[in-house]
Amino acid sequence: MRRLFYLVREAWVNMRTNRTTTIVAILTTAFALACVGIFLLLYVNLRNAAGSLQEDVKVMVYLEDRLPSEQVRELERTLKTDRMVDGVLFISKAQALGEFRVQFPSESHLLEGLGENPLPASFVVTLAPSFRSPDAMKAWVERVQTMEGVAKVDYNQEWSSLLAGLIGYIELAAIGVGILLSAAAVTIIGNTTRLALLARQEEIEILRLIGATRTFIRIPYFLEGAVLGACGSALSLGILKFAVELFRQQIQLTGRFSGIEGMISFFPLSVCLALVMAGMGLGFAGSVVSLLRVGDGRA
Amino acid sequence: MDAIIQLIHVSKWHDRRAALSDVTFEIEKGEFVLLMGASGAGKSTLLRMLIAEEQPDEGQIFVHGKNVTKLRPSEIPYLRRKVGAVFQDFRLLPKKSVFDNVALPLIVQGASEKDIRRKVTEALRAVDVDHKNDQLPSSLSTGEQQRVCIARSIVNGPVVLLADEPTGNLDPERTREIMELFKLINARGTTVVVATHDPHVLKDVNRRVITLVQGVLLAEHRVGEGVGG
Ligand SMILES: Nc1ncnc2c1ncn2[C@@H]1O[C@H](COP(=O)(O)OP(=O)(O)OP(=O)(O)O)[C@@H](O)[C@H]1O
Ligand SMILES: [Mg+2]
Numbered sequence: 001m002r003r004l005f006y007l008v009r010e011a012w013v014n015m016r017t018n019r020t021t022t023i024v025a026i027l028t029t030a031f032a033l034a035c036v037g038i039f040l041l042l043y044v045n046l047r048n049a050a051g052s053l054q055e056d057v058k059v060m061v062y063l064e065d066r067l068p069s070e071q072v073r074e075l076e077r078t079l080k081t082d083r084m085v086d087g088v089l090f091i092s093k094a095q096a097l098g099e100f101r102v103q104f105p106s107e108s109h110l111l112e113g114l115g116e117n118p119l120p121a122s123f124v125v126t127l128a129p130s131f132r133s134p135d136a137m138k139a140w141v142e143r144v145q146t147m148e149g150v151a152k153v154d155y156n157q158e159w160s161s162l163l164a165g166l167i168g169y170i171e172l173a174a175i176g177v178g179i180l181l182s183a184a185a186v187t188i189i190g191n192t193t194r195l196a197l198l199a200r201q202e203e204i205e206i207l208r209l210i211g212a213t214r215t216f217i218r219i220p221y222f223l224e225g226a227v228l229g230a231c232g233s234a235l236s237l238g239i240l241k242f243a244v245e246l247f248r249q250q251i252q253l254t255g256r257f258s259g260i261e262g263m264i265s266f267f268p269l270s271v272c273l274a275l276v277m278a279g280m281g282l283g284f285a286g287s288v289v290s291l292l293r294v295g296d297g298r299a
Numbered sequence: 300m301d302a303i304i305q306l307i308h309v310s311k312w313h314d315r316r317a318a319l320s321d322v323t324f325e326i327e328k329g330e331f332v333l334l335m336g337a338s339g340a341g342k343s344t345l346l347r348m349l350i351a352e353e354q355p356d357e358g359q360i361f362v363h364g365k366n367v368t369k370l371r372p373s374e375i376p377y378l379r380r381k382v383g384a385v386f387q388d389f390r391l392l393p394k395k396s397v398f399d400n401v402a403l404p405l406i407v408q409g410a411s412e413k414d415i416r417r418k419v420t421e422a423l424r425a426v427d428v429d430h431k432n433d434q435l436p437s438s439l440s441t442g443e444q445q446r447v448c449i450a451r452s453i454v455n456g457p458v459v460l461l462a463d464e465p466t467g468n469l470d471p472e473r474t475r476e477i478m479e480l481f482k483l484i485n486a487r488g489t490t491v492v493v494a495t496h497d498p499h500v501l502k503d504v505n506r507r508v509i510t511l512v513q514g515v516l517l518a519e520h521r522v523g524e525g526v527g528g
Pocket of ligand 1: 317
């Protein structure tokens with residue numbers, strides 16, 4: 001329809017006439033959103049890392065010495081029927097000793113002098129994926145610890161709770177920085193569209209006099225805001241992608257931390273699209289807010 | 300006949316000076332009315348109030364059955380689509396072609412491409428500038444710009460046409476041509492109100508004349524019936 005074409009063209013003309021303002025707005029928006037993006041990337045990557053760490057989280061349930069096999073089987077049954085448990089593997093005293101010998105051949109003589117095999121029998125328990133969070137694990141461990149025949153429960157909780165703590169902080173920071181800088185982006189774009197609007201007061205006055213509704217007059221500015229937001233967001237993704245690649249290359253060059261470059265991932269395409277849409281939404285919101293502030297009299 | 304414009308005890312102050320005081324009159328459907336008065340008499344103020352560009356401080360104004368003083372802001376655009384206006388300073392968009400300027404009232408309403416083409420061509424032919432469709436307003440003479448402005452005001456077939464000092468910048472010959480144009484538009488059924496301080500326009504018009512003197516409705520008469528001139 002002619003009207004739609006007209007509105008889109010007006011938005012385009014607006015942006016072209018105020019080229020400098022438009023470019024500055026896109027750049028500042030892009031940098032603001034890139035800052036938010038850094039936190040998001042960090043968050044996503046740490047979550048990935050935590051996920052892969054948690055995958056091989058195993059809990060060792062050491063048994064009391066000389067536990068009757070009756071009771072061992074009873075315990076195994078209890079563990080296996082636990083809904084938080086994925087798999088249970090029994091390791092007898094003899095197996096434990098064998099493993100120790102394989103893993104530490106030079107230290108195996110240490111055990112010789114002790115006469116009887118000092119290593120306890122144990123269950124190696126893999127928890128169900130949905131119960132691998134530090135909190136769930138802790139609760140489970142506390143429960144199992146009180147079971148009869150259990151001497152000690154052990155797991156590498158430091159790593160995962162440390163990481164979980166860190167992820168918590170990053171999440172908070174991402175939210176805080178996100179809100180702050182999104183507000184900044186909204187303001188930047190809002191100001192840009194408002195300037196465009198104020199620069200065209202005379203034209204707007206004419207449109208009003210020939211019967212244009214307020215919505216009709218405002219749509220090009222809303223469009224402009226949305227386009228600025230989308231462009232800024234897309235550009236910020238470009239900046240981040242570039243930075244990630246650079247980082248990977250640096251790691252490869254220096255050779256330090258080699259191996260982790262494969263673990264650093266960028267946002268998947270769907271998330272990229274969502275972020276561009278979010279930028280568009282921010283830009284749109286910016287122009288709506290600023291045009292509402294301009295008020296009745298002018299548009 | 301029905302009154303299409305009706306002012307009832309309308310007063311308006313600008314900076315504590317009365318631009319209009321207690322003005323009451325009616326214009327009937329299909330009439331051609333001249334609104335006369337010296338500079339500052341309140342003609343523009345009156346016309347602006349008819350399209351709700353200004354509100355009176357007192358009194359009521361009805362246009363095409365609507366109380367203009369009680370319109371919600373969202374209703375004003377629809378009033379303006381029924382009332383065409385020709386402005387003293389033309390108010391054409393400088394960066395848009397003649398065609399696009401005239402098409403604007405139709406675009407704003409969401410008319411179809413086909414309608415736009417047909418109606419704009421018709422309107423430009425009526426004002427006799429259809430050979431300059433693609434030019435910018437600035438490349439036209441004053442008289443031509445005035446005609447483009449008139450074309451824009453009639454393009455969507457308004458019920459009422461208001462013209463504020465449409466001959467203010469024109470020589471007597473062009474003035475006569477423009478007045479002829481308004482007569483033609485009026486002959487097709489549109490109610491026409493022309494505000495002017497230029498007594499020359501009275502020469503060939505045999506119409507109803509409303510005269511304002513410092514915001515007061517002075518006299519109503521018909522030219523050609525022995526008064527005025
Ligand atoms: N926006 C305004 N603010 C203050 N005073 C105004 C305003 N508009 C009009 N006036 C005053 O109101 C009076 C009527 O003005 P108006 O423009 O209606 O006169 P007019 O008859 O159209 O004159 P002209 O023939 O010069 O166009 C004048 O004294 C003018 O100075
Ligand atoms: Mg005037």
